[in-house]
Amino acid sequence: MSRAFTPKVVTANALIEGDVVYLTADDRWTRDHAEAELIEDEAHAQLRLLRADRQRDIVVGAYLADARQGAGGPEPVHFREAFRTRGPSNYPHGKQEAGHV
Amino acid sequence: MYKYSDFDEAFVRQRNAQFRQQVERRVSGALTEEEFRPLRLMNGLYLQLHAYMLRVAIPYGTLSSAQMRQLALIAERWDKGYGHFTTRQNIQFNWPKLTDVPDMLDALGDVGMHAIQTSGNTIRNVTADHFAGAAADEIEDPRPTAELIRQWSTDHPEFQFLPRKFKIGVTGSPNDRAVTRSHDIGLRIVRGSGGRTGYEVLVGGGLGRTPMVAQVIRPFLKKADLLPYLEAIVSTYNLMGRRDNKYKARIKITVFENGMEKFRDAVDARFEQVKREFTGVDPAILAKIEHSFAPPAFRSAPGGGYETARKADPVFRAWTETNLVEHRAPGHAIVTVSLKAHGATPGDASAAQMRLLADLADKYSHGELRISHEQNVVLPHVHKSDLWALHAALKTQGLATANIGLVSDIIACPGMDYCALATARSIPIAQGIATHFKAIGLEEEIGALKIKISGCINACGHHHVGHIGILGLDRAGVENYQITLGGDHTENLTLGERAGPGFAYDEVVPAIERLLRAYLALRDDKAETFLEAYRRLGAEPFKAALYPAEAARDAA
Structure with missing residues (x-):
């Protein structure tokens, strides 16, 4: 049996602003993780990543990040991805400043 | 201070114009990210966790007041009103927009600054003792040497694609404040027989994944031979260094795998060839550069109430005890301005703080500032009669913290709050330690201590050479912090030893407190520093403090 597929979201950085x-x-x-498409199928995830990769005028460095379904939409699994949804912890900058969190 | 020649100026302007076009082509879609990435990195532009980051070179850590003012303007106009001074004496802007970067580079060019070779597998910004030209213990100012190396290495056609990045550090003092033994090449200005100065050349140092202490490759190099000899080392490495494995590509691995003897022989053979190609123009250029670093006209004046002020004001006195170092000129002091106010981000300065520092440099320090690898700002030439007024002015922007060399004067890399490579956060650990020890009132009691924190194995936070080093890792999806003990960043460079298993994020501050309370109980007297006590007693009593449960079990 193959291992169960961990659900994913496609994430990247915006080309001009660099934000997540x-x-x-x-x-x-x-900009809001909760609005992301939660991808539960591995083959579909690869197709979505290819689609993201083709949008090179809009985003940079697209990749698949582990996620799970939460009450308000998809939530990050790993702490690195959790930080990316907010911004740094030393100043209220980044997404937390823009009111996305 | 060195001022850009017409050649420097034209070169930087041309590079900026090229980069402006490259950004336009990236935005239009004519360049892919794969094509653009090496071009932006050559100009110091990274893509980090939440935004782009522009790393600006501050050669040998020296800034004029005009340059500092321009950094403030850049921070305000194109960033979020602050900048981060790094452990390589650079400044990083954390929030630029891609389309603003060409304007930022032009603004830097207006004051003789750039971001060239602050990234990529090239010779990086040359670092030096932050007290250069001011320290009482100095043999010679290392900055003319560093400037000569900057000119030689910038856009050097042979060294744009080295196996890996390459860092050079220079000190002119036997008390090494430039961590030369952790550099790919370390240069120590020494006095040879007959009193002439030259260089002791060290090679193969580095922290990171495989930390190594640099070894002497040449005990004495004549000054005139500097560039051909450096060229020989770097070109030998360029051929001999490994390109098959990124983690084995630094010169420390080249020297280690081949052995110093074989590496030295190869360098010597290359040196014989290279020497003939240098026509002697470089010593002439060095002499010219030295002239531009001539010391300012120090004034000869009485102390002007300095001692009286110290007696009258305990806050001022505490600051003079921690933040001043002896100056070579009578009646003067070197002032280190702490960017480590308790709870602040180590190395960060706001635009308002930068402007105040620039103004105070003009008023009290001959228009000069330095950035230290310990992420503080130095006013190198202050007359003692001005210290009282300077201290009062620093207070207005929260810059008068009296903690240099103490537990809260922590080096911390940006860590996972900013850096795409980080495996854990560093900044909040530093903030937590600083505020905790202030709250429990033990900072002065503990005395001299170097805590250094890195948020990944690459060791930008120099954790290996901290008296207490903290390394943040990702252990199964959770932040985890390893503690090393007994490191030393000076001329006696020593790598710390790992104390044991790592600690969870919120266990770090309590662990450091147990460690330092153990030190207070174990030290001979107040004069014995943490590092001295560690050396005298060995790791065991400190490990027992860090891991009380294990110690109790072993004792049972």
Whole structure:
């Protein structure tokens, strides 16, 4: 039996601002992790990543990050991804400043 | 101070114009990220966790007041109103937009600064003793040497694609404040027989994944031979260094795997060839550079109430006891301005703080500032009669913290609050330690101590050479911190030893407190520092303090 697939979101950095973005089910890039498409199928995840990779004028460095379903939408699993949803812990800068969290 | 020649100026302007076009082509889609990435890195532009980051070189850590003012303007106009001074004497801006970076680079060019070779597998910004040209214990100012190396290494056609990055540090004092033994090449200005100065050349040092202490490759090098000899070392490494494995590509591994003898022989053979190609223009250039680093006209004046002020004001007195170092000129002091106010981010300065520092440099320090690898700002030439007024002015922007060399004067890399490579956070650990020891009132009692924190194995926070080193790792998806003990960053460079298993994020501050309370109980007297006590007693009593449960079990 193959290992169960951990659900994923597609994430990247915006080309101009550099801030963290997520791919939505309707093909937008959102700053809000909860709006991301939670991908539960490995083959679909690869297709979505390819789609992100083709948008090189909008984003940089797309990759698949582990996520899980939360009360308000997808949530990050790893602490690194949790920090990426907010911004640094020493100043209220980044997404927390923009009111996305 | 060195001022850009027409050649420097034209070169930087041309590079900036090229980069502006490269950014335009990236935004239009004409360049892919794969094509653009090496171009932006050549100009110091990284993509970090939450944003781009621009790393600006501060050659040998020396800034003029005009340059500091321009950094403040850049921070305010294109960033979020602050900058981060790094352990390689650079400044990093954490929030630039890609499309603003060409304007930022032009603004830097206006004051003779740039971000070239602050990234990539090239010779990086040359670092030096932050007390250069001011320290009483100095044989010679290391900055003319560092400036000569900057000119030689900038855009050096042979050394743009080395196996890995390459760092050079220079000290002109036997008391090494530039951590030369942790550099790919360390240069120590020494006095040879007959009193002439030259260089002791060290090679193969480095921290990171495989920390190594640099070894002497040449005990005495004539000054005139500096550039051909450096060229020989770097070109030997360029050929002999490994390119098959990124983690074995630094010169420390080249020297280690081949042995110093074989490496030295190869360098010597290359040196014989290279020497003939140098026509002697470099010593002439060095002499010219030395002239531009001539010391300012120090004034000869009475102390002007300095001692009286010290007696009258305990806050001022405490600051003079920690933040001043002896100056070579009578009646003067070297002032270290702490960027480590308790709870602040180590190395960060706001635009308002930078402007105040620039103004105070003009008023009291001949227009000069330095950035130390310990992430503080130095006003190198202050007359003692001005210290009282200087201290009062520093207070207005929260810059008068009296903690240099104490438990809260912590080196910390940006860690996972900013850095894409980090495996854990560093900054909040530093903030937690600093505020805790202030709250429990033990800072002065503990005395001289170097805590250094890195948020990953690459060791930007120099954790290996901290008296107490803290390394943040990712252990199964949780932040975990390893503690090393007994490191030393000076001319007696020593790598700390790992104390044992790592600690969870919120266990670090209590662990450091147990460790330091054990030190207070174990030391002979107040004069014995943490490092001295550790050397006298060995690791065991300190490990027992860190791991009380294990110690109790062993004792049972």
